Amino acid sequence: MFSDFLKKIEEQYHNNLPFVVYRKPEDNEVKAVFQHNDHTHKVVDYAETGFVLSPFESSDAAILIYPDETYSSTYRVNVEEKTLKLKNTPYSDKDEEFHIQLIKKGIQAIKKGDFKKVVLSRVLQTTYKAPPVTIFQRLLNNYSAAFCYLWYHPKIGLWLGATPETLIKIENDTLTTNSLAGTQLFTGDLNPHWGQKEKEEQQLVTDYIVEAISGAVSAIQISDVRCIKAGNLMHLKTKVTSKIVSGKLNEIISKIHPTPAVCGMPKRPSKAFILKNENYHREYYTGFLGELNMKKERNRTVGKNTEHKAYRFLKKTTELYVNLRCMQLKDNAAHIYVGGGITKDSIPEKEWEETVNKSRTMLDIIT
Numbered sequence: 465m466f467s468d469f470l471k472k473i474e475e476q477y478h479n480n481l482p483f484v485v486y487r488k489p490e491d492n493e494v495k496a497v498f499q500h501n502d503h504t505h506k507v508v509d510y511a512e513t514g515f516v517l518s519p520f521e522s523s524d525a526a527i528l529i530y531p532d533e534t535y536s537s538t539y540r541v542n543v544e545e546k547t548l549k550l551k552n553t554p555y556s557d558k559d560e561e562f563h564i565q566l567i568k569k570g571i572q573a574i575k576k577g578d579f580k581k582v583v584l585s586r587v588l589q590t591t592y593k594a595p596p597v598t599i600f601q602r603l604l605n606n607y608s609a610a611f612c613y614l615w616y617h618p619k620i621g622l623w624l625g626a627t628p629e630t631l632i633k634i635e636n637d638t639l640t641t642n643s644l645a646g647t648q649l650f651t652g653d654l655n656p657h658w659g660q661k662e663k664e665e666q667q668l669v670t671d672y673i674v675e676a677i678s679g680a681v682s683a684i685q686i687s688d689v690r691c692i693k694a695g696n697l698m699h700l701k702t703k704v705t706s707k708i709v710s711g712k713l714n715e716i717i718s719k720i721h722p723t724p725a726v727c728g729m730p731k732r733p734s735k736a737f738i739l740k741n742e743n744y745h746r747e748y749y750t751g752f753l754g755e756l757n758m759k760k761e762r763n764r765t766v767g768k769n770t771e772h773k774a775y776r777f778l779k780k781t782t783e784l785y786v787n788l789r790c791m792q793l794k795d796n797a798a799h800i801y802v803g804g805g806i807t808k809d810s811i812p813e814k815e816w817e818e819t820v821n822k823s824r825t826m827l828d829i830i831t
């Protein structure tokens with residue numbers, strides 16, 4: 465029963481012990497990973513097993529929740545529990561002014577030739593009423609195409625999100641990664657017109673990913689650009705698949721993260737610009753999270769003309785998502801993180817509006 469499953473999570477939370485509960489995109493299985501003590505395990509080389517949460521800044525440690533106990537439960541989306549739309553958005557003129565000035569500064573740096581693209585973000589604070597587990601259920605009900613999660617560690621904090629972006633997925637020796645960028649509001653058309661700014665912005669991400677992984681993988685294949693819906697938004701997406709040799713994950717992550725979908729291009733100067741000018745600490749927003757070398761049981765049938773035999777075998781899965789459309793619950797407030805890609809063609813007021821639209825993914829479910 466899903467209610468028993470939720471009770472276990474509430475208990476773990478009240479006992480101040482680390483856990484994560486999550487559902488993968490378009491899946492009806494909700495999984496939970498529980499750690500038995502409150503130790504902070506840091507990832508060293510990505511050969512570890514557990515659920516990882518990595519910050520934006522690669523120099524800060526990624527945290528691993530040890531799978532001392534794992535649970536799963538089937539969950540059917542409750543369609544009646546649909547989004548509660550907020551009438552007011554909690555922004556002041558000062559927030560708007562600061563962010564628009566930041567974007568103008570970014571555009572100037574691009575025109576000066578410091579970099580080609582930079583992703584500029586902000587954090588907004590608002591009150592919330594519902595308990596975290598209830599908010600998590602609302603994520604499940606409203607964002608079936610996203611990776612939805614509730615992550616908690618008593619020494620680090622509590623994060624919730626519904627991200628549309630896969631960073632890396634490894635199945636057998638196949639590595640899949642996505643390039644996601646370009647945003648517009650969903651208005652009913654699943655195939656809307658895209659402007660040159662969005663197309664170029666997304667192409668930059670694809671080119672970067674291909675270049676970043678090319679030394680560590682073989683047989684790279686790039687899909688056509690597709691349009692995907694994420695909550696109230698539409699994005700452009702390209703899927704990049706390749707073959708990976710085991711032991712290369714650490715190298716791939718260090719090359720790929722943070723991608724230009726969350727940082728910029730080239731990486732070094734755009735990141736320096738972010739750290740100097742954004743004026744707040746991103747922490748785990750625009751980092752990544754997910755299963756790292758987690759064991760997965762599979763049923764397999766063997767034999768063709770002879771007797772058919774079903775047996776179970778263990779497989780390792782790595783599935784990491786970029787931590788977008790997320791928030792942190794801290795000091796009785798929800799801290800919601802939003803950003804957008806800035807290029808030479810960006811219009812500051814439009815970019816501000818884009819962050820307002822992105823903030824609705826979390827705002828709509830917390831009251």
Ligand SMILES: C=C(O[C@H]1C=CC=C(C(=O)O)[C@@H]1O)C(=O)O
Pocket residue numbers: 583585629644645646647699724725726788789801802803804805806822
């Ligand atoms: C940085 C964010 O989104 C990224 C992912 C998809 C589209 C984006 C964009 O259109 O700017 C951003 O690169 C965010 O949601 O906070």
